[in-house]
Amino acid sequence: MATFTGYLRARSDDELVALLVRRPDLATPHPATLASLAARATSRSSLDRALTWVDALVLQVVEAAVVLADVASAPTRAGLLAAVGAGPADADAVGRAVDDAVALALLWPDDDGTLHAAPGLADALGPSAAGLAPASTPEPDDAPRDPAALLADAPTGAAQVLDALLWGPPVGLVPPAGTPAGDAVTWLVRHGLLVRGDGRHVVLPRRVALALRGGRTHRSPTLAPTAADAPVRDPRTVAAESAAAAERTVRLVRQLLARWDAQPPGVLRAGGLGARDLRRTAQALDVDDAHAAWLVETAAAAGLLADDGEESPTFVPTLEADVWLAQDVEQRWAVLARAWLASSRTPWLVGARDERGALRAALDPELARPWVPRLRRAVLDVLAAAPTGAAPTGDDVHDALRWRSPRSVPPRAAVEAALVDAERLGVTGAGALAAAGRALLAEASTRPAAGSGATPAADAAAALAADLPAPVDEVLLQGDLTGVVPGRPGEALEELLDLAAQVESRGGAVTVRFTAESVLRALDSGLPADDLLARLSTAARGRVPQPLEYLVRDVARRHGRVRAGAASSYVRADDAALLAGLVDDPRFAPLRPRLLAPTVLVADASPAELLDALRARGLAPVAEDASGTVVHAAAPERRVRARTRRTDPVREQPLPDRAARVVATLRRASADAAGDPASAEQGGGGAPAPGATPGGAGDGTAAGAPSVGDRARAVAARRPTTGARPRTAPAPAAPAAGTPEPGDVLVVLREAAQSRTEVWVDLVGPDGRPERRLLRPLRVEGGRLRALDPRREAELTVAVHRIADATPADPTTP
Numbered sequence: 001m002a003t004f005t006g007y008l009r010a011r012s013d014d015e016l017v018a019l020l021v022r023r024p025d026l027a028t029p030h031p032a033t034l035a036s037l038a039a040r041a042t043s044r045s046s047l048d049r050a051l052t053w054v055d056a057l058v059l060q061v062v063e064a065a066v067v068l069a070d071v072a073s074a075p076t077r078a079g080l081l082a083a084v085g086a087g088p089a090d091a092d093a094v095g096r097a098v099d100d101a102v103a104l105a106l107l108w109p110d111d112d113g114t115l116h117a118a119p120g121l122a123d124a125l126g127p128s129a130a131g132l133a134p135a136s137t138p139e140p141d142d143a144p145r146d147p148a149a150l151l152a153d154a155p156t157g158a159a160q161v162l163d164a165l166l167w168g169p170p171v172g173l174v175p176p177a178g179t180p181a182g183d184a185v186t187w188l189v190r191h192g193l194l195v196r197g198d199g200r201h202v203v204l205p206r207r208v209a210l211a212l213r214g215g216r217t218h219r220s221p222t223l224a225p226t227a228a229d230a231p232v233r234d235p236r237t238v239a240a241e242s243a244a245a246a247e248r249t250v251r252l253v254r255q256l257l258a259r260w261d262a263q264p265p266g267v268l269r270a271g272g273l274g275a276r277d278l279r280r281t282a283q284a285l286d287v288d289d290a291h292a293a294w295l296v297e298t299a300a301a302a303g304l305l306a307d308d309g310e311e312s313p314t315f316v317p318t319l320e321a322d323v324w325l326a327q328d329v330e331q332r333w334a335v336l337a338r339a340w341l342a343s344s345r346t347p348w349l350v351g352a353r354d355e356r357g358a359l360r361a362a363l364d365p366e367l368a369r370p371w372v373p374r375l376r377r378a379v380l381d382v383l384a385a386a387p388t389g390a391a392p393t394g395d396d397v398h399d400a401l402r403w404r405s406p407r408s409v410p411p412r413a414a415v416e417a418a419l420v421d422a423e424r425l426g427v428t429g430a431g432a433l434a435a436a437g438r439a440l441l442a443e444a445s446t447r448p449a450a451g452s453g454a455t456p457a458a459d460a461a462a463a464l465a466a467d468l469p470a471p472v473d474e475v476l477l478q479g480d481l482t483g484v485v486p487g488r489p490g491e492a493l494e495e496l497l498d499l500a501a502q503v504e505s506r507g508g509a510v511t512v513r514f515t516a517e518s519v520l521r522a523l524d525s526g527l528p529a530d531d532l533l534a535r536l537s538t539a540a541r542g543r544v545p546q547p548l549e550y551l552v553r554d555v556a557r558r559h560g561r562v563r564a565g566a567a568s569s570y571v572r573a574d575d576a577a578l579l580a581g582l583v584d585d586p587r588f589a590p591l592r593p594r595l596l597a598p599t600v601l602v603a604d605a606s607p608a609e610l611l612d613a614l615r616a617r618g619l620a621p622v623a624e625d626a627s628g629t630v631v632h633a634a635a636p637e638r639r640v641r642a643r644t645r646r647t648d649p650v651r652e653q654p655l656p657d658r659a660a661r662v663v664a665t666l667r668r669a670s671a672d673a674a675g676d677p678a679s680a681e682q683g684g685g686g687a688p689a690p691g692a693t694p695g696g697a698g699d700g701t702a703a704g705a706p707s708v709g710d711r712a713r714a715v716a717a718r719r720p721t722t723g724a725r726p727r728t729a730p731a732p733a734a735p736a737a738g739t740p741e742p743g744d745v746l747v748v749l750r751e752a753a754q755s756r757t758e759v760w761v762d763l764v765g766p767d768g769r770p771e772r773r774l775l776r777p778l779r780v781e782g783g784r785l786r787a788l789d790p791r792r793e794a795e796l797t798v799a800v801h802r803i804a805d806a807t808p809a810d811p812t813t814p
Contacts, residue, residue: 119750131168246426272361391431
């Protein structure tokens with residue numbers, strides 16, 4: 001009989017590369033042999049990972065294959081189509097699912113076209129695959145061959161009980177005795193249609209359920225949901241909404257950077273942004289707290305904000321923010337959009353309470369979730385798969401994601417948050433995926449490897465630039481101190497209006513108002529009144545209205561009448577001549593001393609530096625506090641925490657290239673094994689002789705390399721055996737066919753458990769002595785083998801690391 005390992009050996013290089021690309025965990029770490037690859041592909045963790053990301057139809061196909069192989073024999077492709085209830089219209093979709101299962105090595109075909117489940121797949125699917133009872137459920141001895149015909153004489157309610165359990169779950173509570181339902185259940189148990197699980201439950205046996213289902217494992221194939229009922233938006237509306245949202249996000253992030261540059265908020269002790277700072281930021285940006293939290297998280301993900309690392313840390317703009325501010329709107333948006341798509345942050349959780357009851361803060365390190373980037377891409381994939389302009393609802397997207405990965409359904413709130421974020425960012429417009437969003441998704445899917453020098457196939461910035469309206473560089477100034485920009489302001493005009501006016505409304509046009517406070521803000525930035533009027537005159541359609549000119553002149557007259565400054569330290573003395581001499585002393589020029597009064601001098605230096613300079617001049621100064629008390633301060637101890645060295649990031653090769661290298665290594669290992677004389681002489685599946693060297697069941701072993709079992713037997717042979725009794729009868733001699741690689745043991749055991757065949761197993765006892773036993777594996781999971789010893793009529797469980805060798809037994813040998 002063909003084996004899973006043999007099937008992998010027979011696959012072409014392209015098929016193996018495709019397998020490693022779709023299941024990358026099989027190539028990490030690098031497998032040494034194809035047998036090791038087979039062992040990894042049939043491990044519980046790898047099968048769980050593969051099943052997590054298959055769609056509902058593929059899951060139905062593999063469930064059907066496992067169930068049919070358990071109750072009858074391994075099915076063919078036609079048998080699988082019939083088992084899942086596929087009709088002529090569904091045959092292509094189900095055939096695609098079968099092909100996907102084979103490509104993922106969840107199913108493998110033999111020479112006659114029969115499809116076998118990968119070893120261990122039944123355990124990975126769980127005990128109730130396809131809504132049927134576990135295979136371990138005892139079948140009644142008097143189970144009817146035609147349950148449907150027997151139901152013709154059943155009491156009232158019996159058919160309804162079977163209907164409730166037929167398509168799963170197959171376990172039900174026993175109704176109270178004496179009731180019609182209780183009598184029906186009793187009749188069903190007596191006639192072998194149900195079996196008792198325990199005192200309170202009954203179970204519908206697997207064979208009875210399949211007979212009542214007409215041989216089908218599923219009611220019907222679960223096809224992919226469509227967005228046929230979703231509203232369809234006009235492409236121009238989608239483009240306009242997307243461009244407006246993108247421009248607004250870029251503007252809000254620019255305002256956020258400007259505000260935090262002037263007034264940086266502090267960092268909480270546990271990390272993150274305080275709730276009050278978040279609320280003040282939201283009020284300044286004129287958005288709600290949730291929107292402000294998203295803006296802060298997106299800017300930080302793009303590298304525009306960071307903790308400054310000071311003793312009293314604050315969040316400030318980074319050097320990358322200056323580069324970002326110098327770019328065009330579409331380039332700035334692309335930076336934010338790429339960061340959002342790749343970010344693992346969960347801003348929708350800001351303001352909610354964690355497991356300890358504490359509020360989650362924005363920029364909190366605990367808000368990272370590794371599955372978020374995958375969810376965002378999956379949501380955009382669903383929108384991209386919908387017809388152009390279709391705007392699926394959150395329920396539609398969630399249903400599509402449930403079909404795509406039924407064993408890993410994302411939370412409904414996370415899906416809704418991803419849709420809201422995409423709308424805020426301009427990836428979608430009016431609920432439909434915009435051109436910029438499609439380009440962003442295509443760009444992420446085809447992004448070249450780092451350092452390759454290639455450019456992405458799609459350009460999200462260019463796609464957004466095509467939808468953005470042309471910028472407007474003029475403003476209509478009116479006599480009531482307002483102005484109207486008929487369109488999207490250009491960069492220079494936007495900067496001028498942000499500096500000297502207050503925005504009252506935005507939409508198809510931007511309305512601003514000039515006030516004394518806004519003009520004063522422009523003058524405080526260093527812009528003289530004449531320059532401000534000149535810039536307004538250049539941007540205005542016509543001349544500057546007289547009321548606006550009067551406002552600017554009036555504010556300029558009052559500007560600067562009162563002045564304030566800063567001084568780092570002061571010196572006071574009763575001798576005015578002494579202080580006057582200090583001001584004129586050139587040695588004090590670097591400290592910039594200046595007199596505030598005849599007996600008070602200030603300087604731009606710390607008190608310690610000023611005291612040292614005074615002492616160097618021959619004076620004997622003392623330090624004092626704010627109340628005038630003399631202070632004798634000792635030098636404080638300064639300590640810093642050592643920083644770990646940063647290593648250069650590892651630049652991995654693209655996954656297809658790495659997979660091709662793995663396959664090439666596996667092929668070389670197979671070629672080396674093929675040149676082993678012992679491999680060429682391997683025979684059938686009988687038990688090996690106690691002293692024989694196992695041969696080529698596991699490929700990739702160097703010629704003449706001893707197996708683990710050989711080494712264990714060699715150690716035992718060197719020990720004294722005086723008075724020792726043989727622990728087991730010697731196994732019959734047979735050609736060598738053992739497992740020279742430890743990973744091969746798992747493959748042999750899993751294949752034997754699936755095919756219900758016996759194997760010769762070399763067990764190493766606590767004293768290091770090997771013991772050979774003929775076992776029938778039942779289950780291999782969690783690093784343990786559960787097997788039946790037919791000669792001793794006993795069941796045992798043994799750790800896999802105690803198994804030195806495993807060899808399929810020849811069924812013809814007694």
